[in-house]
Amino acid sequence: MILTELANTGVFIPEVGIGTWDYHAGPGPLRKGLEAGALFIDTAESYGTEAAVGEAVRGMRERVFIATKVSPQHFRSADLRRSVDASLKRLGTDVIDLLQLHEPNPSIPIADTMQAVAGLLDAGKVRFAGVSNFSVTQLQEAQNALGRHPIVSNQVRYNLIDRTIEQDLLPYCRANRITVIAYCPLARGLNRIRDCDPTGVIDELAQTTGRSPAQIVINWCLCRDGVVAIPKGNSIEHILDNCGASDWRLSREQLDLLDARIQFRRRSRFDQLVRQWLPGPLQTLAVGTMNVLPRGLRRRLR
Template sequence: MDTKPLGKSGVALPEIGLGTWEFSGEAAVIHRAIELGSFLIDTAESYGTEGRVGRAIAGRRDEVFLATKVSPWHFRHQDVLTACDRSLKELGIGTIDLYQLHAPSADVPIEETMGAMADLVAAGKVHHVGVSNFSVREMKAAEAALGTDLIVENQIKYSLFDHQFADTVIPYCEERGIMVLAYSSLEQGTFEREMRGNARLVETMRSVCAETGRTAAQVLLNWTLRSPVVITIPKTNTLSRVDENCAASGWRLTDAQWHALTDAAGATRSFYWWR
């Protein structure tokens, strides 16, 4: 499994992690991911899966890098502290490796929220601070509030079918040395439906799969990994899919293949659930 740097933290993370939104798999799924080098497990208080993740990693804490998120409705200073303690309890751990603001808030000043995050780092309850679904403008505000180089990551939706938002965020993160965690890179498993009606994309995908000897899912995941700062965190509930997803690492689409897929996909869209 290839790795990429988590911002300027000195930590290296696998370029294929495991997302747990609507995760209902057995502990064996998480264990298999760890065995394949996919030791980044991402969750959130709003997913309702922190407890499941915590039980799965019991006794294996040192093998896992855990990322979770605080919800925007908990962005007041004391609410952030309380939410963190609740997540720590659910996960059964003493420190969160990466604590992320789940989405921007128009109601709470970013300075207040980041003040709470700084307190959590100082207390040893959080190692690294990240954000999720933040625009470049919002990232700059978060960096100003917390301090230079202390925001190590931004988690955003990024796929062949939906990358308008990412197309502005990724260049900024490359410039600043900030990691991007891509979610929904397989469109929550609906990528085959996304391709229907686009004969050119279907044919291009068939060609690329034949050239690389990879599945469509592996090609789509690898498509997101072109940037040196991007990793992806597909969710799966099955062992076979863990194996398939992890095999998207260790190789790269050629420039010609990447551009052929991008061109064939045509106009992209962006859905901002948090706006």
């Protein structure tokens, strides 16, 4: 497993971590992923998976980088401190490696939130501060509010078919040494990627490289400087397959083929705003509905 530096912290993390949204297979498969070298797990107070993560890392806690998230309704300083204490308890640990603000909450002053985050960093309950789903402007505001502690990461959607962040966020993060943690690196399922691959380039590359389609798709993310990926799998088979996305690279020619033949999109600002403000339960419903729609319609709504 290739390790990559988290921002410019001097701390190195695996370039493939393990996502746990909608994960329900218990600690066993997570443990297998850790043993295969994906010593980086992403969870959130809202996922209901912190306890499984805590169990999975038992006996090897000091080797694993645990990232969790605080939900936006808990961004007031007292609420945030309570949330972190509850996460620590569920995770069975006394320190969170990376605490991420799950998404912006404009109804709570960022200064209030960041004051609490700084206090947790100073107290040693949190090692590093990160954000998720923040735009460039929101990142700058959060960094100004946090002061001397750096924001080390921004966790955002990034995959072969949704390249929205390439417009401004990815260049900004690179220029400022902020690690991009790519979520939904498999676009929530290979069928979504195949919908945008009319000529079958992924399967072609899988054949020529001897890698699986998922490994091709995840490796595409890893070929981007400053990007790590956190695919989620609900089986040992999927998790181990995803670990095999590291330790090699697609060639320049293979990346060019993907650029030319995958029908990717970069979302408009309006589209991004609609997605950002759709409430969580509606997003889950939308994901389920999308999966049963005919392929043509799925592509248009993706």
